[in-house]
Amino acid sequence: MTINKEWFIEKIQTFLAEDDANKMVGVDGSPIYRQDVLVGFASGDDPIFEEYKSEIIGSFHMTPREALENYCKKKKLDISPKNLSVVAYILPFNQETRKENLEYSKEWPSERWAHTRLYGERCNVALQQFLIDELEKEGIFALSPMMHTFMWKILRKHENGVWASRWSHRHMCFAAGLGSFGLSDGFMNEKGVAMRCGSLIVAYELPSDADKRPSDPYAYCIKCGKCIQRCPVRAITFEARHDKQKCSEMVMSTIPYIKEHYDIPIYSCGLCQVGVPCQDELPE
Ligand code: SF4
Numbered sequence: 548m549t550i551n552k553e554w555f556i557e558k559i560q561t562f563l564a565e566d567d568a569n570k571m572v573g574v575d576g577s578p579i580y581r582q583d584v585l586v587g588f589a590s591g592d593d594p595i596f597e598e599y600k601s602e603i604i605g606s607f608h609m610t611p612r613e614a615l616e617n618y619c620k621k622k623k624l625d626i627s628p629k630n631l632s633v634v635a636y637i638l639p640f641n642q643e644t645r646k647e648n649l650e651y652s653k654e655w656p657s658e659r660w661a662h663t664r665l666y667g668e669r670c671n672v673a674l675q676q677f678l679i680d681e682l683e684k685e686g687i688f689a690l691s692p693m694m695h696t697f698m699w700k701i702l703r704k705h706e707n708g709v710w711a712s713r714w715s716h717r718h719m720c721f722a723a724g725l726g727s728f729g730l731s732d733g734f735m736n737e738k739g740v741a742m743r744c745g746s747l748i749v750a751y752e753l754p755s756d757a758d759k760r761p762s763d764p765y766a767y768c769i770k771c772g773k774c775i776q777r778c779p780v781r782a783i784t785f786e787a788r789h790d791k792q793k794c795s796e797m798v799m800s801t802i803p804y805i806k807e808h809y810d811i812p813i814y815s816c817g818l819c820q821v822g823v824p825c826q827d828e829l830p831e
């Protein structure tokens with residue numbers, strides 16, 4: 548069996564089509580994610596992973612090698628770090644969710660958007676486990692650092708600011724040439740910023756897409772400022788870009804609203820990801 552991009556796309560599409568995890572059961576059972584997913588690869592030894600530690604994110608962010616070592620130490624396994632690759636993917640939100648979050652309110656997330664934040668992320672985690680299991684059937688080890696609490700953690704405060712994690716799916720997508728960041732910190736890509744993404748470390752050499760990666764991490768953002776206008780708390784500015792603390796306070800303040808109106812325990816917002824030129828595509 549050849550393990551390549553088509554293999555990953557086919558596996559992800561099969562999962563999204565067949566698994567109940569991709570159904571918005573609390574609303575109308577429609578799919579949370581569309582089928583037209585994107586997949587990209589990066590070498591596990593790509594120098595960008597050291598740059599994430601030394602300059603871009605912080606020393607707490609793991610390289611793929613460190614994550615594998617950490618996992619092997621804990622699980623008492625011996626897996627070679629030779630030929631490591633990172634697989635990153637984009638799961639686009641369905642159009643009804645995008646439309647509803649734009650039309651519903653200028654202050655609060657819509658029901659579909661909130662369900663996507665909660666159940667869509669559960670689907671994303673289930674998808675990672677599915678891919679790990681499918682790779683294991685082919686004799687290939689794979690690991691998702693965010694699925695293990697001994698490895699993955701969100702840091703409220705860190706050496707370079709606030710709110711960052713020890714493994715960032717969005718940064719894996721950037722490494723794998725799938726797009727760039729925007730002013731709002733959303734991950735801009737061909738399917739639009741209204742998405743969730745995931746990544747795996749795979750002990751198998753896959754052809755790197757690093758040549759598709761722009762040198763500027765904000766390359767595809769046209770600096771139109773529409774996301775600034777969409778944010779109810781002005782957490783985005785041209786000068787300071789995305790104020791993660793202000794954003795997080797707004798996002799956390801949605802918990803009681805979502806509980807009262809949609810009866811699910813989650814926070815959500817995403818108002819800056821709809822009604823903007825990067826919502827569905829890379830803007831011209
Ligand atoms: S709305 Fe405009 S400024 Fe904001 S991230 Fe998208 S392209 Fe960039």
Ligand code: SF4
Pocket residue numbers: 731777778779780781782783793794795797798816817818819820
């Ligand atoms: S997620 Fe909400 S609070 Fe955060 S920047 Fe976007 S619109 Fe503003």
